[in-house]
Amino acid sequence: MKTVQISTFKAECLSLLDEVSRTKERLTVTRHGKPLVIINPVENQKPRKGFGIAKGKIKIQGDIVEPALGLSEWEVLS
Template sequence: MVITISIHHGSSPMVWQISASQFKARCLGLMDDVARSGEALVITKNGQPVAELHPCRGTRRASPFGLHLATRLDGDVVAPLDEPWDVLQ
């Protein structure tokens, strides 16, 4: 089993590469390695990069507001309705 390493010069971190078949066989361990090292893993198919596995950082949002930026509110959405509304009907 061969894992190749591509080193990018400058401020970019080291990037590890692995074939898709090797990744499939070692997926869970590689996920732990990426989380521990903080470095990306490039998954290749037929020698060509097809996916990257990055460590997960800060995915929790404090609030769901702002997730749907294209939503538009028309009128007063807080004021009482002009018609009666019975919850039990």
């Protein structure tokens, strides 16, 4: 596990985070020689399903394009 002082972390934050991501090695940030935070790499994340996630779970009944009420039933139009 790599250890850096907080001043170094502040100056090189992005490159250190890229290194943690690339090497999968934890990073300890210290202040006055005492551990302040430990940065862990993200474990393997499964990609989220996108389009089509609800396929087969929803049943459409009736016409989904036409209004639910006829135009004569809308109070606003009267």
